[in-house]
Amino acid sequence: MSANGYLQIGLYFVVLIALAKPLGAYMARIYENEPAVLNRFCAPFERLIYRLCGVDPSKETGWIEYTVALLVFNLLGGLAVYGLQRLQVNLPFNPAGMAAVSPDSSFNTAISFVTNTNWQGYGGESTMSYLTQMVALGVQNFVSAATGMAVVIALIRAFARQTVQTIGNFWVDMTRTVLYILLPLSLAFALVLVSQGVVQTFSAYPAVPLVESIEYDNPKLDAAGQPIKDEKGNPVTEKATQKDQVIAVGPAASQIAIKQLGTNGGGFFNANSAHPFENPTPLSNFLEVLAILLIPGALCYTFGRMVGDTRQGWAILATMTIVLVSLLAVCLWAEQQGNPLLAKLGVDQATTASQSGANMEGKEVRFGIANSVLWATTTTAASNGSVNAMHDSFTPLGGLVPMWLIQLGEVIFGGVGSGLYGMLMFVVVAVFIAGLMIGRTPEYLGKKIESFEIKMASIAVLVPLFTALLGTAIALMVDAGNAGVANPGAHGFSEILYAFSSASGNNGSAFAGLSANTPFYNTALGIVMFFARYWIIVPVLALAGSVVTKKKVPAGAGTLPTHNLLFVFWLIGVVIVIGALTFFPALALGPIVEQLVLNAN
Amino acid sequence: MLAQFRPALVMLIVMTTLTGAIYPAAVTGIAQMLFPRQANGSLIEKDGKAVGSALIGQAFSNPKNFWSRPSATSPYANNASASSGSNLGPLNPALTDAVAGRINALRDADPGNVAPVPVDLVTASASGLDPHISPAAAEYQVNRVAKARNVDAAVVRNLVAEHTESRQWGFLGEPRVNVLQLNLALDAMTAK
Numbered sequence: 001m002s003a004n005g006y007l008q009i010g011l012y013f014v015v016l017i018a019l020a021k022p023l024g025a026y027m028a029r030i031y032e033n034e035p036a037v038l039n040r041f042c043a044p045f046e047r048l049i050y051r052l053c054g055v056d057p058s059k060e061t062g063w064i065e066y067t068v069a070l071l072v073f074n075l076l077g078g079l080a081v082y083g084l085q086r087l088q089v090n091l092p093f094n095p096a097g098m099a100a101v102s103p104d105s106s107f108n109t110a111i112s113f114v115t116n117t118n119w120q121g122y123g124g125e126s127t128m129s130y131l132t133q134m135v136a137l138g139v140q141n142f143v144s145a146a147t148g149m150a151v152v153i154a155l156i157r158a159f160a161r162q163t164v165q166t167i168g169n170f171w172v173d174m175t176r177t178v179l180y181i182l183l184p185l186s187l188a189f190a191l192v193l194v195s196q197g198v199v200q201t202f203s204a205y206p207a208v209p210l211v212e213s214i215e216y217d218n219p220k221l222d223a224a225g226q227p228i229k230d231e232k233g234n235p236v237t238e239k240a241t242q243k244d245q246v247i248a249v250g251p252a253a254s255q256i257a258i259k260q261l262g263t264n265g266g267g268f269f270n271a272n273s274a275h276p277f278e279n280p281t282p283l284s285n286f287l288e289v290l291a292i293l294l295i296p297g298a299l300c301y302t303f304g305r306m307v308g309d310t311r312q313g314w315a316i317l318a319t320m321t322i323v324l325v326s327l328l329a330v331c332l333w334a335e336q337q338g339n340p341l342l343a344k345l346g347v348d349q350a351t352t353a354s355q356s357g358a359n360m361e362g363k364e365v366r367f368g369i370a371n372s373v374l375w376a377t378t379t380t381a382a383s384n385g386s387v388n389a390m391h392d393s394f395t396p397l398g399g400l401v402p403m404w405l406i407q408l409g410e411v412i413f414g415g416v417g418s419g420l421y422g423m424l425m426f427v428v429v430a431v432f433i434a435g436l437m438i439g440r441t442p443e444y445l446g447k448k449i450e451s452f453e454i455k456m457a458s459i460a461v462l463v464p465l466f467t468a469l470l471g472t473a474i475a476l477m478v479d480a481g482n483a484g485v486a487n488p489g490a491h492g493f494s495e496i497l498y499a500f501s502s503a504s505g506n507n508g509s510a511f512a513g514l515s516a517n518t519p520f521y522n523t524a525l526g527i528v529m530f531f532a533r534y535w536i537i538v539p540v541l542a543l544a545g546s547v548v549t550k551k552k553v554p555a556g557a558g559t560l561p562t563h564n565l566l567f568v569f570w571l572i573g574v575v576i577v578i579g580a581l582t583f584f585p586a587l588a589l590g591p592i593v594e595q596l597v598l599n600a601n
Numbered sequence: 602m603l604a605q606f607r608p609a610l611v612m613l614i615v616m617t618t619l620t621g622a623i624y625p626a627a628v629t630g631i632a633q634m635l636f637p638r639q640a641n642g643s644l645i646e647k648d649g650k651a652v653g654s655a656l657i658g659q660a661f662s663n664p665k666n667f668w669s670r671p672s673a674t675s676p677y678a679n680n681a682s683a684s685s686g687s688n689l690g691p692l693n694p695a696l697t698d699a700v701a702g703r704i705n706a707l708r709d710a711d712p713g714n715v716a717p718v719p720v721d722l723v724t725a726s727a728s729g730l731d732p733h734i735s736p737a738a739a740e741y742q743v744n745r746v747a748k749a750r751n752v753d754a755a756v757v758r759n760l761v762a763e764h765t766e767s768r769q770w771g772f773l774g775e776p777r778v779n780v781l782q783l784n785l786a787l788d789a790m791t792a793k
Contacts, residue, residue, distance in 0.1 A: 191635070218677075365733040393686065
């Protein structure tokens, strides 16, 4: 890779870490209800929202009421997304005349967007009306992100307070997250994106004449819109000529801003942020990839500040950064090797001043290798799942890295809120194991970690591992699961493993060759996304409800420090060991065997 | 549970209005005012008519034009209403077959050119709409285009240099050449 590539990646991490403190401190002020810059503008709206909802903002609740509020709100949100997709053909803002989305795809997409996964079985520009994009998907981009942030703030309060019952008010946390954090950031970011060339319009798709018309074989369709096949099962085609190019546009910038900031990742267009209208320039790319980790990184500082010891926040951020940078280096190296099979054909894959070179299948020229790999690793470290290159076409080892980052439990930065609460569950497990080893009562931030906390943390850590492997196993055993595979051999297995890992991590990226818009995958992945979201959120909030009642024990000689480098590496060890032990056998059957075959060539 | 139903329903309606209607409408309004060209798709106009988008690649196969990157969109290349990559794995024989076919097409159009082919010119882009090729991929095609258009290679090379975008702010992204704009410029030059 060129020196310039290292410069871009280095600058990325400098900016990311530098922004953690100012944004993290701002968010802490918002959640502790301290005066903030936007108060004068937002406070009247805030009061109006509480009045409309019949909510008393000064009244905090215990964990059960907090959880019920969250679940009811998410349930209604899911029903709305489902309904809007099914009815879009009868609703306005549908200039391309999109038909109603199928029941199984609507089910999948509803769960996908409510759980902040944003797995997409459909192609945006060929499926969703502008209304569905904005009112169904765009809204969930905001509120599913705010849901994750509300949960982590409730958990942080539990560690910050002592001997009380209440962890906050869900409606207040939801409202303040959207009004003071997500909406202002998105508004500014969306306009910067438009300046770079991201589209933002309600007009219909314009058509332009092609310079050279294209002759192609068009598959013949029957009355039901299904391709007609001959006796041998090959699709029947007819010669056709395309003389113009119909260019999909739409209100994209507003959606892309929040999709990046809220670790949603659901693209306006099918190709996601590889599409030139979704990510037109290197600058838009830098900002979009920065937005992926911006809030998850800053929340670490928010955490440290709210528990009264910023060193605790920095330790978590250091843990995340060390794992990410290490795996990024592996992925970079793998992609930079290029594809030896293409070299044999007389393809020039060298990196020179006039080309990025290396493995360019499924990558865009303006991004090259460095920016494609940076995006692939950050989007899977965080549970964002947007892409600017096609992970399915990465080298085997290069594709293993994003997959494994998801499988680590989406705690290396992770989703907004969900990454930090997931990591704090690993911290609970880590102090427990360390406590057993040194013979002390495990405690974290002065709170005793007892049997109930360990049970809840274990559920939160283990559920996504369980759904990922079980889902993959079921898909491999049924014809409907194997039917979706696009690539032969070990790579086909990787596609299925990636899909269920992605759903289990609420990530949403894919080895996109897999035909996942089928009743089997829509249903199976929908169920997995549901469990992997709420079977973590409920135990996390239960743990918060238990921790908040405990007294804080002052640190003594026997207290395990949780802010130093030793603990950082201990925590890394626990995360890696759980992720490696669970997934190594599966990874060996997929990307690892594929890399060995490639090396043998 | 029922006690939370009213706040949940009203909150969903409020958030839908705020983030699903007011927010995109506000962004659209401001964007159309400040950046109308970009917000509407960066269309290239010639004599008042749109002839393409500066951000959306088109497919070329005539030797007198620079060729874009291969596109895996369906049912025809560079379908701007259905963006997509090939999603072919590195070991998939379909990938090596496709690349071999593209190399043959390039060599058939330019007999005598035996230089190794720059990788971006024979691999499908992620979006299927990549408007750019690398400067190396442009240089590979200069002699062919010059011969087919009956102009001096140095003239074509100059035009390529004019249409080469360097890294943004000197260090972001990769150097690149916009194929559609380059071909339109070639046509304009030859027409003179």
